[in-house]
Amino acid sequence: MGSDIAEEMRRDYVCDLIRSGKRMDGRRFLEYREISVEKGVVKRAEGSARVKIGNTQVLVGVKMEIGEPFPDIPNEGVIITNAEFVPLASPEFEPGPPDENSVELARVVDRGIRGSHALDVESLCIEEGEKVWMIFIDIHVLDDDGNLVDASALGAIAALMNTRIPYERHGFSPREVNPKVDNLMVKYTPVAVTTVEIDGNILVDPNMFEESAADARLIVTSTEDGDISCIQKSGSGVLSENTFERMIDIAVEEAHRIRKIYLR
Amino acid sequence: MKRKVEQPLIKDGRRVDGRAFDEMRPIKIEVGVLKRADGSCYFELGDNKVIAAVYGPRELHPRHYQDAKRAIIQYRYNMAPFSVDERKRPGPDRRSIEISKVSREALEPVIMTEFYPRTTIDIFVEVLQSDAGTRTAGINAASVALADAGIPMRGLVSAIAVGKVDGEIVLDLNAIEDNYGDADMPVAMIAKTNTITMIQMDGKMTREEIQKGLEIAKNACRKIYQMQREALISKYSEEIE
Numbered sequence: 001m002g003s004d005i006a007e008e009m010r011r012d013y014v015c016d017l018i019r020s021g022k023r024m025d026g027r028r029f030l031e032y033r034e035i036s037v038e039k040g041v042v043k044r045a046e047g048s049a050r051v052k053i054g055n056t057q058v059l060v061g062v063k064m065e066i067g068e069p070f071p072d073i074p075n076e077g078v079i080i081t082n083a084e085f086v087p088l089a090s091p092e093f094e095p096g097p098p099d100e101n102s103v104e105l106a107r108v109v110d111r112g113i114r115g116s117h118a119l120d121v122e123s124l125c126i127e128e129g130e131k132v133w134m135i136f137i138d139i140h141v142l143d144d145d146g147n148l149v150d151a152s153a154l155g156a157i158a159a160l161m162n163t164r165i166p167y168e169r170h171g172f173s174p175r176e177v178n179p180k181v182d183n184l185m186v187k188y189t190p191v192a193v194t195t196v197e198i199d200g201n202i203l204v205d206p207n208m209f210e211e212s213a214a215d216a217r218l219i220v221t222s223t224e225d226g227d228i229s230c231i232q233k234s235g236s237g238v239l240s241e242n243t244f245e246r247m248i249d250i251a252v253e254e255a256h257r258i259r260k261i262y263l264r
Numbered sequence: 265m266k267r268k269v270e271q272p273l274i275k276d277g278r279r280v281d282g283r284a285f286d287e288m289r290p291i292k293i294e295v296g297v298l299k300r301a302d303g304s305c306y307f308e309l310g311d312n313k314v315i316a317a318v319y320g321p322r323e324l325h326p327r328h329y330q331d332a333k334r335a336i337i338q339y340r341y342n343m344a345p346f347s348v349d350e351r352k353r354p355g356p357d358r359r360s361i362e363i364s365k366v367s368r369e370a371l372e373p374v375i376m377t378e379f380y381p382r383t384t385i386d387i388f389v390e391v392l393q394s395d396a397g398t399r400t401a402g403i404n405a406a407s408v409a410l411a412d413a414g415i416p417m418r419g420l421v422s423a424i425a426v427g428k429v430d431g432e433i434v435l436d437l438n439a440i441e442d443n444y445g446d447a448d449m450p451v452a453m454i455a456k457t458n459t460i461t462m463i464q465m466d467g468k469m470t471r472e473e474i475q476k477g478l479e480i481a482k483n484a485c486r487k488i489y490q491m492q493r494e495a496l497i498s499k500y501s502e503e504i505e
Binding site (some may be wrong): 006033098100101104106107111114115116117171184215223226227228229231232233234235236238239240241244245249250 | 322358359361362364365366367371446449454459462463465466467469470472474475478482
Protein backbone atom coordinates (compact mmCIF):
# COMPACT_ATOMS: atom_id res chain seq x y z
CA MET A 1 0.00 0.00 0.00
CA GLY A 2 1.81 3.09 1.32
CA SER A 3 4.95 4.22 -0.44
CA ASP A 4 7.74 3.52 2.02
CA ILE A 5 11.29 4.71 1.63
CA ALA A 6 12.73 1.36 0.62
CA GLU A 7 10.20 1.11 -2.18
CA GLU A 8 11.06 4.57 -3.44
CA MET A 9 14.75 3.83 -3.38
CA ARG A 10 14.22 0.65 -5.36
CA ARG A 11 12.14 2.55 -7.83
CA ASP A 12 14.85 5.19 -8.29
CA TYR A 13 17.47 2.47 -8.66
CA VAL A 14 15.49 0.66 -11.36
CA CYS A 15 14.78 3.90 -13.25
CA ASP A 16 18.40 5.12 -13.05
CA LEU A 17 19.64 1.84 -14.43
CA ILE A 18 17.12 1.93 -17.27
CA ARG A 19 18.12 5.48 -18.14
CA SER A 20 21.65 4.18 -18.64
CA GLY A 21 20.32 1.40 -20.83
CA LYS A 22 20.54 -1.44 -18.31
CA ARG A 23 18.28 -3.70 -16.31
CA MET A 24 19.02 -4.89 -12.80
CA ASP A 25 19.32 -8.52 -13.84
CA GLY A 26 21.54 -7.72 -16.82
CA ARG A 27 18.89 -8.34 -19.46
CA ARG A 28 18.39 -6.28 -22.59
CA PHE A 29 15.11 -4.32 -22.67
CA LEU A 30 13.35 -6.76 -24.96
CA GLU A 31 14.88 -9.87 -23.46
CA TYR A 32 12.64 -12.32 -21.63
CA ARG A 33 13.86 -14.19 -18.55
CA GLU A 34 14.58 -17.88 -18.80
CA ILE A 35 11.40 -19.92 -19.02
CA SER A 36 10.73 -23.49 -18.02
CA VAL A 37 7.51 -25.41 -18.60
CA GLU A 38 6.99 -28.82 -17.03
CA LYS A 39 3.80 -30.60 -17.91
CA GLY A 40 2.00 -33.28 -15.92
CA VAL A 41 3.41 -32.44 -12.52
CA VAL A 42 0.27 -33.27 -10.53
CA LYS A 43 -1.00 -36.81 -10.90
CA ARG A 44 -4.47 -36.15 -9.47
CA ALA A 45 -5.21 -33.32 -11.87
CA GLU A 46 -6.55 -33.98 -15.37
CA GLY A 47 -3.80 -31.73 -16.65
CA SER A 48 -1.15 -29.59 -15.02
CA ALA A 49 1.92 -27.49 -15.67
CA ARG A 50 4.52 -25.74 -13.62
CA VAL A 51 5.91 -22.62 -15.26
CA LYS A 52 8.96 -20.72 -14.14
CA ILE A 53 9.92 -17.33 -15.52
CA GLY A 54 13.15 -16.49 -13.75
CA ASN A 55 12.25 -16.86 -10.08
CA THR A 56 8.54 -16.47 -10.68
CA GLN A 57 6.80 -19.78 -10.27
CA VAL A 58 3.23 -20.76 -10.99
CA LEU A 59 1.46 -24.10 -10.87
CA VAL A 60 -1.69 -24.55 -12.94
CA GLY A 61 -3.99 -27.51 -12.57
CA VAL A 62 -6.97 -28.47 -14.73
CA LYS A 63 -9.85 -30.46 -13.31
CA MET A 64 -12.88 -31.62 -15.29
CA GLU A 65 -16.33 -32.37 -14.00
CA ILE A 66 -19.74 -32.92 -15.50
CA GLY A 67 -22.24 -30.17 -14.91
CA GLU A 68 -25.09 -28.21 -16.38
CA PRO A 69 -24.49 -25.75 -19.22
CA PHE A 70 -25.44 -22.10 -18.96
CA PRO A 71 -29.06 -21.69 -20.12
CA ASP A 72 -28.14 -19.23 -22.91
CA ILE A 73 -25.48 -21.56 -24.36
CA PRO A 74 -26.91 -25.05 -23.81
CA ASN A 75 -24.56 -26.75 -26.27
CA GLU A 76 -21.21 -25.53 -24.94
CA GLY A 77 -18.88 -26.70 -22.23
CA VAL A 78 -18.01 -24.36 -19.40
CA ILE A 79 -14.57 -22.90 -18.68
CA ILE A 80 -13.92 -21.51 -15.21
CA THR A 81 -10.60 -19.85 -14.40
CA ASN A 82 -9.56 -19.02 -10.90
CA ALA A 83 -6.35 -17.69 -9.37
CA GLU A 84 -5.13 -17.89 -5.84
CA PHE A 85 -2.35 -15.67 -4.58
CA VAL A 86 -1.41 -17.90 -1.67
CA PRO A 87 0.59 -16.24 1.13
CA LEU A 88 3.59 -18.51 0.63
CA ALA A 89 4.31 -16.75 -2.69
CA SER A 90 4.98 -13.25 -1.43
CA PRO A 91 5.10 -11.24 1.80
CA GLU A 92 2.43 -9.05 0.22
CA PHE A 93 -0.14 -11.80 -0.23
CA GLU A 94 -2.61 -12.34 2.55
CA PRO A 95 -4.98 -15.21 3.12
CA GLY A 96 -8.61 -14.51 2.47
CA PRO A 97 -10.95 -13.96 -0.44
CA PRO A 98 -9.35 -13.08 -3.80
CA ASP A 99 -8.36 -9.43 -4.09
CA GLU A 100 -8.68 -7.32 -7.25
CA ASN A 101 -5.26 -8.39 -8.53
CA SER A 102 -5.99 -12.10 -8.47
CA VAL A 103 -9.45 -11.51 -9.93
CA GLU A 104 -7.94 -9.46 -12.74
CA LEU A 105 -5.25 -12.05 -13.43
CA ALA A 106 -7.75 -14.91 -13.61
CA ARG A 107 -10.06 -12.95 -15.87
CA VAL A 108 -7.25 -11.90 -18.21
CA VAL A 109 -6.01 -15.50 -18.52
CA ASP A 110 -9.59 -16.66 -19.06
CA ARG A 111 -10.26 -14.09 -21.80
CA GLY A 112 -7.01 -15.02 -23.57
CA ILE A 113 -8.12 -18.65 -23.80
CA ARG A 114 -11.75 -17.92 -24.61
CA GLY A 115 -11.06 -15.21 -27.18
CA SER A 116 -8.56 -17.35 -29.04
CA HIS A 117 -11.06 -20.25 -29.34
CA ALA A 118 -8.28 -22.47 -27.97
CA LEU A 119 -10.87 -25.01 -26.90
CA ASP A 120 -13.71 -26.26 -29.04
CA VAL A 121 -16.38 -25.62 -26.43
CA GLU A 122 -19.09 -27.31 -28.50
CA SER A 123 -17.19 -30.59 -28.42
CA LEU A 124 -17.44 -30.44 -24.63
CA CYS A 125 -21.20 -30.84 -24.77
CA ILE A 126 -22.38 -34.28 -23.68
CA GLU A 127 -26.17 -33.78 -23.80
CA GLU A 128 -27.49 -30.45 -25.02
CA GLY A 129 -29.02 -28.42 -22.22
CA GLU A 130 -28.35 -31.17 -19.68
CA LYS A 131 -24.76 -32.29 -19.36
CA VAL A 132 -21.55 -30.66 -20.41
CA TRP A 133 -17.92 -30.86 -19.38
CA MET A 134 -16.85 -28.14 -17.02
CA ILE A 135 -13.18 -27.26 -17.19
CA PHE A 136 -11.70 -25.70 -14.09
CA ILE A 137 -8.38 -23.96 -14.62
CA ASP A 138 -6.88 -23.22 -11.23
CA ILE A 139 -3.82 -21.02 -11.03
CA HIS A 140 -1.74 -21.45 -7.92
CA VAL A 141 0.96 -18.81 -7.58
CA LEU A 142 4.01 -20.22 -5.78
CA ASP A 143 6.61 -17.47 -6.03
CA ASP A 144 6.01 -13.90 -7.20
CA ASP A 145 9.07 -12.28 -8.72
CA GLY A 146 7.00 -10.29 -11.19
CA ASN A 147 4.97 -10.99 -14.32
CA LEU A 148 2.54 -13.47 -12.86
CA VAL A 149 0.17 -12.97 -15.78
CA ASP A 150 2.50 -14.34 -18.45
CA ALA A 151 3.47 -17.27 -16.23
CA SER A 152 -0.16 -18.06 -15.43
CA ALA A 153 -1.34 -17.81 -19.03
CA LEU A 154 1.50 -20.03 -20.22
CA GLY A 155 0.78 -22.47 -17.40
CA ALA A 156 -2.91 -22.52 -18.28
CA ILE A 157 -2.46 -23.35 -21.94
CA ALA A 158 0.31 -25.88 -21.19
CA ALA A 159 -1.92 -27.56 -18.60
CA LEU A 160 -4.83 -27.69 -21.07
CA MET A 161 -2.57 -29.31 -23.67
CA ASN A 162 -1.68 -31.85 -21.01
CA THR A 163 -5.30 -32.57 -20.04
CA ARG A 164 -6.85 -36.01 -20.43
CA ILE A 165 -10.61 -36.16 -20.23
CA PRO A 166 -11.48 -38.30 -17.16
CA TYR A 167 -14.07 -40.49 -18.90
CA GLU A 168 -13.78 -43.52 -16.66
CA ARG A 169 -14.08 -41.65 -13.42
CA HIS A 170 -17.34 -40.22 -14.68
CA GLY A 171 -18.86 -43.55 -15.60
CA PHE A 172 -18.11 -43.76 -19.32
CA SER A 173 -17.01 -47.29 -20.13
CA PRO A 174 -13.66 -47.48 -21.90
CA ARG A 175 -15.33 -48.97 -24.97
CA GLU A 176 -17.43 -45.88 -25.59
CA VAL A 177 -14.37 -43.74 -25.46
CA ASN A 178 -12.60 -42.96 -28.66
CA PRO A 179 -8.93 -43.07 -27.68
CA LYS A 180 -8.15 -40.36 -30.19
CA VAL A 181 -10.21 -37.81 -28.31
CA ASP A 182 -8.93 -38.86 -24.90
CA ASN A 183 -6.84 -35.74 -24.79
CA LEU A 184 -8.54 -32.40 -24.61
CA MET A 185 -8.39 -30.81 -28.06
CA VAL A 186 -6.43 -27.57 -28.03
CA LYS A 187 -6.85 -25.76 -31.34
CA TYR A 188 -4.91 -22.58 -30.66
CA THR A 189 -2.16 -21.72 -28.21
CA PRO A 190 -2.65 -18.21 -26.84
CA VAL A 191 0.47 -16.74 -25.22
CA ALA A 192 0.38 -13.61 -23.05
CA VAL A 193 3.31 -11.20 -23.13
CA THR A 194 3.57 -8.32 -20.67
CA THR A 195 5.48 -5.14 -21.39
CA VAL A 196 6.00 -2.01 -19.32
CA GLU A 197 7.16 1.48 -20.15
CA ILE A 198 9.72 3.10 -17.90
CA ASP A 199 11.18 6.46 -18.83
CA GLY A 200 10.17 6.10 -22.44
CA ASN A 201 11.69 2.62 -22.80
CA ILE A 202 9.62 -0.48 -23.40
CA LEU A 203 10.69 -3.50 -21.35
CA VAL A 204 9.44 -7.00 -21.85
CA ASP A 205 8.75 -9.41 -18.95
CA PRO A 206 9.19 -7.05 -15.98
CA ASN A 207 10.53 -8.56 -12.78
CA MET A 208 9.01 -7.58 -9.44
CA PHE A 209 11.03 -4.37 -9.03
CA GLU A 210 10.45 -3.25 -12.60
CA GLU A 211 6.78 -3.98 -12.23
CA SER A 212 6.48 -1.70 -9.22
CA ALA A 213 8.63 0.99 -10.86
CA ALA A 214 6.37 1.10 -13.93
CA ASP A 215 3.17 3.12 -13.87
CA ALA A 216 1.40 0.99 -16.41
CA ARG A 217 1.80 -2.35 -18.07
CA LEU A 218 0.16 -3.85 -21.09
CA ILE A 219 -0.73 -7.51 -21.37
CA VAL A 220 -1.29 -8.74 -24.92
CA THR A 221 -2.33 -12.31 -25.61
CA SER A 222 -1.92 -13.56 -29.17
CA THR A 223 -2.24 -16.80 -31.09
CA GLU A 224 -0.16 -18.54 -33.76
CA ASP A 225 -2.01 -16.74 -36.57
CA GLY A 226 -0.91 -13.41 -35.09
CA ASP A 227 -4.42 -12.48 -33.95
CA ILE A 228 -4.93 -10.87 -30.58
CA SER A 229 -7.27 -12.56 -28.12
CA CYS A 230 -6.90 -10.33 -25.07
CA ILE A 231 -5.53 -6.92 -24.18
CA GLN A 232 -5.40 -5.41 -20.75
CA LYS A 233 -3.77 -2.22 -19.57
CA SER A 234 -3.10 -2.50 -15.87
CA GLY A 235 -1.81 0.10 -13.45
CA SER A 236 -2.51 3.76 -12.97
CA GLY A 237 -0.23 5.17 -15.66
CA VAL A 238 -0.97 6.19 -19.24
CA LEU A 239 0.15 4.90 -22.61
CA SER A 240 0.61 6.94 -25.74
CA GLU A 241 -0.92 5.53 -28.90
CA ASN A 242 2.52 4.96 -30.30
CA THR A 243 3.71 3.05 -27.22
CA PHE A 244 0.54 0.98 -27.26
CA GLU A 245 1.04 -0.01 -30.91
CA ARG A 246 4.69 -0.87 -30.36
CA MET A 247 3.88 -2.94 -27.29
CA ILE A 248 1.44 -5.03 -29.32
CA ASP A 249 4.03 -5.70 -32.02
CA ILE A 250 6.64 -6.68 -29.45
CA ALA A 251 4.17 -8.95 -27.63
CA VAL A 252 3.03 -10.77 -30.78
CA GLU A 253 6.60 -11.41 -31.86
CA GLU A 254 7.69 -12.62 -28.43
CA ALA A 255 4.62 -14.86 -28.19
CA HIS A 256 5.67 -16.58 -31.44
CA ARG A 257 9.10 -17.27 -29.98
CA ILE A 258 7.77 -18.61 -26.67
CA ARG A 259 5.19 -20.80 -28.40
CA LYS A 260 7.76 -22.38 -30.71
CA ILE A 261 10.07 -23.34 -27.86
CA TYR A 262 7.78 -24.19 -24.98
CA LEU A 263 4.45 -25.29 -26.40
CA ARG A 264 5.52 -28.06 -28.71
CA MET B 265 -18.61 -16.06 -27.80
CA LYS B 266 -22.11 -17.14 -28.60
CA ARG B 267 -22.88 -17.57 -32.26
CA LYS B 268 -26.60 -18.21 -32.23
CA VAL B 269 -28.46 -15.37 -33.81
CA GLU B 270 -31.35 -15.52 -36.22
CA GLN B 271 -30.86 -12.31 -38.15
CA PRO B 272 -27.58 -10.83 -39.35
CA LEU B 273 -26.08 -8.13 -37.16
CA ILE B 274 -25.24 -6.01 -40.17
CA LYS B 275 -27.52 -5.54 -43.16
CA ASP B 276 -26.98 -3.15 -46.07
CA GLY B 277 -24.19 -1.37 -44.23
CA ARG B 278 -26.39 -0.65 -41.19
CA ARG B 279 -26.38 -2.14 -37.73
CA VAL B 280 -29.28 -3.80 -35.84
CA ASP B 281 -30.40 -0.45 -34.46
CA GLY B 282 -29.88 1.34 -37.77
CA ARG B 283 -26.63 3.06 -36.83
CA ALA B 284 -23.64 3.53 -39.11
CA PHE B 285 -20.43 1.70 -38.19
CA ASP B 286 -18.82 4.73 -36.57
CA GLU B 287 -21.95 6.13 -34.99
CA MET B 288 -22.37 6.44 -31.23
CA ARG B 289 -25.66 6.16 -29.41
CA PRO B 290 -27.12 9.43 -28.14
CA ILE B 291 -25.50 10.84 -25.03
CA LYS B 292 -27.10 12.85 -22.26
CA ILE B 293 -25.14 14.40 -19.40
CA GLU B 294 -26.44 16.11 -16.28
CA VAL B 295 -24.08 17.60 -13.71
CA GLY B 296 -24.70 17.88 -9.97
CA VAL B 297 -27.76 15.66 -9.72
CA LEU B 298 -27.22 14.53 -6.13
CA LYS B 299 -27.58 16.75 -3.09
CA ARG B 300 -25.36 14.97 -0.55
CA ALA B 301 -22.40 14.06 -2.75
CA ASP B 302 -19.53 16.52 -3.26
CA GLY B 303 -19.83 15.99 -6.97
CA SER B 304 -22.16 13.97 -9.17
CA CYS B 305 -23.15 13.25 -12.72
CA TYR B 306 -25.92 11.40 -14.51
CA PHE B 307 -24.85 9.92 -17.82
CA GLU B 308 -26.88 8.23 -20.54
CA LEU B 309 -25.42 6.38 -23.49
CA GLY B 310 -28.32 5.03 -25.49
CA ASP B 311 -30.15 2.76 -23.09
CA ASN B 312 -27.37 2.82 -20.52
CA LYS B 313 -28.20 4.94 -17.50
CA VAL B 314 -25.52 5.45 -14.88
CA ILE B 315 -25.00 7.84 -12.03
CA ALA B 316 -21.67 8.73 -10.44
CA ALA B 317 -21.02 10.37 -7.09
CA VAL B 318 -17.73 11.68 -5.67
CA TYR B 319 -17.06 12.08 -1.97
CA GLY B 320 -13.87 13.68 -0.74
CA PRO B 321 -11.10 14.34 -0.31
CA ARG B 322 -11.98 12.94 3.12
CA GLU B 323 -10.32 11.07 5.94
CA LEU B 324 -9.35 7.50 5.17
CA HIS B 325 -9.89 4.62 7.57
CA PRO B 326 -8.25 2.33 8.46
CA ARG B 327 -5.25 4.60 8.83
CA HIS B 328 -2.68 2.15 7.53
CA TYR B 329 -4.27 2.51 4.11
CA GLN B 330 -3.33 6.19 4.08
CA ASP B 331 -0.58 7.40 1.81
CA ALA B 332 1.63 10.11 3.31
CA LYS B 333 2.25 11.66 -0.11
CA ARG B 334 -1.07 11.56 -1.90
CA ALA B 335 -4.76 10.88 -1.75
CA ILE B 336 -5.82 7.40 -2.60
CA ILE B 337 -8.63 6.82 -5.04
CA GLN B 338 -11.36 4.29 -4.41
CA TYR B 339 -13.78 3.39 -7.17
CA ARG B 340 -16.82 1.21 -6.81
CA TYR B 341 -18.72 0.10 -9.88
CA ASN B 342 -22.02 -1.43 -8.90
CA MET B 343 -24.97 -2.71 -10.90
CA ALA B 344 -28.47 -2.32 -9.55
CA PRO B 345 -30.17 -5.74 -9.38
CA PHE B 346 -32.86 -4.54 -11.81
CA SER B 347 -30.43 -3.04 -14.33
CA VAL B 348 -30.18 -6.24 -16.39
CA ASP B 349 -32.64 -8.80 -17.83
CA GLU B 350 -31.85 -11.50 -15.33
CA ARG B 351 -31.72 -9.99 -11.83
CA LYS B 352 -28.16 -9.36 -10.74
CA ARG B 353 -27.41 -10.58 -7.25
CA PRO B 354 -26.53 -7.53 -5.16
CA GLY B 355 -22.93 -6.96 -4.16
CA PRO B 356 -19.58 -7.21 -5.91
CA ASP B 357 -18.91 -10.11 -8.24
CA ARG B 358 -15.66 -10.85 -10.06
CA ARG B 359 -16.67 -8.79 -13.06
CA SER B 360 -17.44 -5.68 -11.04
CA ILE B 361 -14.23 -6.07 -9.01
CA GLU B 362 -12.22 -6.00 -12.24
CA ILE B 363 -14.23 -3.12 -13.70
CA SER B 364 -13.76 -1.11 -10.51
CA LYS B 365 -10.01 -1.66 -10.72
CA VAL B 366 -9.55 -0.70 -14.36
CA SER B 367 -11.93 2.26 -14.03
CA ARG B 368 -10.01 3.60 -11.04
CA GLU B 369 -6.79 3.21 -13.02
CA ALA B 370 -8.42 5.03 -15.94
CA LEU B 371 -9.02 8.10 -13.77
CA GLU B 372 -5.97 8.09 -11.48
CA PRO B 373 -3.66 9.62 -14.10
CA VAL B 374 -5.66 12.86 -14.24
CA ILE B 375 -6.38 13.39 -10.54
CA MET B 376 -3.87 15.58 -8.72
CA THR B 377 -3.75 13.31 -5.70
CA GLU B 378 -0.55 14.95 -4.41
CA PHE B 379 -2.63 17.90 -3.13
CA TYR B 380 -4.44 15.81 -0.55
CA PRO B 381 -2.07 13.46 1.31
CA ARG B 382 -3.55 10.92 3.74
CA THR B 383 -7.05 11.30 2.34
CA THR B 384 -9.31 9.31 0.11
CA ILE B 385 -11.35 10.38 -2.87
CA ASP B 386 -14.24 7.97 -3.24
CA ILE B 387 -16.00 7.45 -6.53
CA PHE B 388 -19.23 5.48 -6.61
CA VAL B 389 -20.83 4.47 -9.87
CA GLU B 390 -24.27 2.92 -9.93
CA VAL B 391 -25.59 1.33 -13.09
CA LEU B 392 -29.35 1.84 -13.15
CA GLN B 393 -30.03 0.41 -16.59
CA SER B 394 -27.61 -1.47 -18.77
CA ASP B 395 -27.28 -2.03 -22.50
CA ALA B 396 -23.54 -2.83 -22.98
CA GLY B 397 -21.03 -0.08 -22.40
CA THR B 398 -21.67 0.54 -18.73
CA ARG B 399 -18.02 0.68 -17.71
CA THR B 400 -17.30 3.40 -20.24
CA ALA B 401 -20.47 5.28 -19.31
CA GLY B 402 -19.38 5.01 -15.66
CA ILE B 403 -15.93 6.43 -16.39
CA ASN B 404 -17.44 9.34 -18.36
CA ALA B 405 -19.83 10.07 -15.51
CA ALA B 406 -17.13 9.75 -12.84
CA SER B 407 -14.81 12.07 -14.72
CA VAL B 408 -17.48 14.80 -14.79
CA ALA B 409 -18.45 14.14 -11.16
CA LEU B 410 -14.81 14.60 -10.10
CA ALA B 411 -14.71 17.97 -11.82
CA ASP B 412 -18.08 18.84 -10.24
CA ALA B 413 -16.59 18.01 -6.82
CA GLY B 414 -13.87 20.57 -7.50
CA ILE B 415 -11.05 18.02 -7.49
CA PRO B 416 -8.01 19.42 -9.33
CA MET B 417 -7.50 17.46 -12.53
CA ARG B 418 -5.03 17.45 -15.40
CA GLY B 419 -7.83 16.79 -17.87
CA LEU B 420 -11.08 14.96 -18.36
CA VAL B 421 -11.16 11.27 -19.18
CA SER B 422 -13.54 10.13 -21.90
CA ALA B 423 -14.37 6.53 -22.68
CA ILE B 424 -16.12 4.45 -25.31
CA ALA B 425 -15.99 0.89 -26.63
CA VAL B 426 -15.28 -0.29 -30.14
CA GLY B 427 -15.68 -3.84 -31.30
CA LYS B 428 -16.02 -6.30 -34.11
CA VAL B 429 -19.45 -7.34 -35.29
CA ASP B 430 -19.99 -9.58 -38.33
CA GLY B 431 -16.42 -8.84 -39.36
CA GLU B 432 -16.85 -5.04 -39.24
CA ILE B 433 -15.21 -2.67 -36.79
CA VAL B 434 -17.99 -0.70 -35.13
CA LEU B 435 -18.24 1.98 -32.49
CA ASP B 436 -20.16 1.65 -29.23
CA LEU B 437 -21.66 -1.85 -29.24
CA ASN B 438 -25.14 -2.33 -27.86
CA ALA B 439 -26.13 -5.42 -25.87
CA ILE B 440 -27.10 -7.54 -28.89
CA GLU B 441 -23.88 -6.67 -30.71
CA ASP B 442 -21.86 -7.30 -27.56
CA ASN B 443 -23.48 -10.70 -26.98
CA TYR B 444 -23.24 -11.99 -30.52
CA GLY B 445 -20.27 -10.04 -31.82
CA ASP B 446 -16.68 -11.21 -32.15
CA ALA B 447 -14.81 -8.71 -30.00
CA ASP B 448 -15.21 -5.79 -27.64
CA MET B 449 -12.55 -3.19 -26.86
CA PRO B 450 -13.37 -0.51 -24.28
CA VAL B 451 -11.00 2.46 -24.37
CA ALA B 452 -10.56 5.46 -22.07
CA MET B 453 -8.47 8.42 -23.17
CA ILE B 454 -7.44 11.88 -22.16
CA ALA B 455 -8.82 13.47 -25.32
CA LYS B 456 -6.66 16.58 -25.00
CA THR B 457 -3.41 14.63 -25.17
CA ASN B 458 -4.48 11.46 -26.99
CA THR B 459 -3.19 9.23 -24.22
CA ILE B 460 -4.75 5.93 -23.26
CA THR B 461 -5.73 5.52 -19.62
CA MET B 462 -7.66 2.30 -20.04
CA ILE B 463 -7.77 -0.31 -22.75
CA GLN B 464 -9.11 -3.83 -22.67
CA MET B 465 -9.92 -6.24 -25.42
CA ASP B 466 -11.95 -9.35 -25.27
CA GLY B 467 -12.62 -11.54 -28.30
CA LYS B 468 -10.53 -11.95 -31.41
CA MET B 469 -9.11 -9.12 -33.51
CA THR B 470 -6.23 -8.73 -35.90
CA ARG B 471 -3.45 -6.24 -35.40
CA GLU B 472 -4.93 -3.97 -38.11
CA GLU B 473 -8.43 -4.14 -36.67
CA ILE B 474 -7.13 -3.00 -33.29
CA GLN B 475 -5.41 -0.05 -34.91
CA LYS B 476 -8.55 0.88 -36.83
CA GLY B 477 -10.71 0.46 -33.73
CA LEU B 478 -8.44 2.67 -31.66
CA GLU B 479 -8.63 5.41 -34.29
CA ILE B 480 -12.45 5.31 -34.26
CA ALA B 481 -12.52 5.27 -30.44
CA LYS B 482 -10.14 8.23 -30.34
CA ASN B 483 -12.43 10.35 -32.51
CA ALA B 484 -15.44 9.38 -30.42
CA CYS B 485 -13.60 10.25 -27.18
CA ARG B 486 -12.96 13.72 -28.56
CA LYS B 487 -16.69 14.19 -29.15
CA ILE B 488 -17.54 12.89 -25.68
CA TYR B 489 -14.94 15.23 -24.19
CA GLN B 490 -16.68 18.20 -25.84
CA MET B 491 -20.02 17.11 -24.39
CA GLN B 492 -18.56 16.60 -20.91
CA ARG B 493 -16.99 20.02 -21.09
CA GLU B 494 -20.16 21.69 -22.27
CA ALA B 495 -22.20 20.00 -19.53
CA LEU B 496 -19.83 21.33 -16.88
CA ILE B 497 -19.70 24.82 -18.37
CA SER B 498 -23.47 25.07 -18.66
CA LYS B 499 -24.00 24.03 -15.04
CA TYR B 500 -21.52 26.52 -13.68
CA SER B 501 -22.54 29.38 -15.96
CA GLU B 502 -26.14 28.89 -14.79
CA GLU B 503 -24.99 29.20 -11.20
CA ILE B 504 -23.24 32.46 -11.92
CA GLU B 505 -26.27 33.95 -13.63
